[in-house]
Amino acid sequence: MSNQTTDQPVWFITGCSTGFGRALAQAALAHGFRVVATARDPETLAGLAAGHEDRILTLPLDVAKASQIQAAVEEARRRFGHIDVLVNNAGYGYLAAVEEGDDADIRALFETNFFGLAAVTRAVLPDMRTRRHGTIVNIASVAGLIGFPGSGYYAATKFAVEGFSESLAQEVAPLGLHVVLVEPGPFRTDWAGRSLKQSPRFIADYGETADKRRLATAGYSGKQPGDPARAAQAIIEAVQSPAPPLHLVLGREGFENVEKQLRGTLEQIDLWKKTSLSADYPAAE
Secondary structure: OOHHHHHOOEEEEOOOOOHHHHHHHHHHHHOOOEEEEEEOOHHHHHHHHOOOOOOEEEEEOOOOOHHHHHHHHHHHHHHHOOOOEEEEOOOOOEEEOHHHOOHHHHHHHHHHHHHHHHHHHHHHHHHHHHHOOEEEEEEOOHHHOOOOOOEHHHHHHHHHHHHHHHHHHHHHHHHOEEEEEEEEOOEOOOOOOOOOEEOOOOOHHHOOOHHHHHHHHHHOOOOOOEOHHHHHHHHHHHHHOOOOOOEEEEOHHHHHHHHHHHHHHHHHHHHOHHHHHOOOOOOOO
C-alpha cells in the first residue's frame, strides 16, 4: 500500500446500501479517501468495493445493535488504524399522524435514527478525542428544523439529532474536533420509496393534513429535485473546509423552507417578547 494511500483520510459511513450513504461512499473513494462502508446487509456493498480493494472495508452494521457497532469500529481501526470522519447516515422515514402512530414502530424508529446514531458516535469519539482530530457528520433533515404534518415522529428523531449534535459540537470544539449537521430537503433517494414506513391507520379527521401529505410524499418518490451525488460532493467540501459549518442545509427547496421557518419563528418570538420577559422576577430596585 502506497504512502499516498495511507495518508488519505478514513471515512466511516453507516447506511451505505442506498441513498446518501452509497453516494457519499462512492464520492469519497473517487477523492482517493479510504472508506469503511457499512450496511445491515453487506452483500449490497459488493459493487462499491470493485477496483478499490486497497482503500475500502465493507462491514455488516445494524446501528440498533450495540455489539455490531463495537465490532465494526474495532475492525475499522485494525484495518486503517483510526477513523478521521464518521458519517452517521443510517436511518429511515416513518409517516403517520401523531394519533395514528404505532408504539412499537415509533420506538424502532428512534432506535435507528437517534439511539443508534448516538451509540456509534460514542464508540468513535475516544480515539478522535485522544488524537485531537476528527469530524462527525450527522445526517439530520430539514425535518429536524421543521415539523411537517404526517411526519411528527420522524421529525422528533431528527430534532433529537439536532440538539444532540449542537451540544456535542460545543463539547468537542476545544479538543479540535468538528461536528457537521447535514439537513437535506427532498432528494432522490429511497427515503420516500422502498425505505419508507407508514402507519396502516388512516383517521378520517386527518385526511386533509397529515394523511394528505404522507400520501403525497410517497407519490413524490423518484421525482425529488435533490441529487444525492451532488449532495455527497457538498458534504465532502464542507468537511474539508478549514472551518466546517455546524449546519449544512442541502437543496434549494430545503434551503427556502428552512429560511422561511427560521424567519417566521423569530418574528413570532419578537411578537411575544413583552410577555416572555414578564415571566422573570422583577428587577431589584
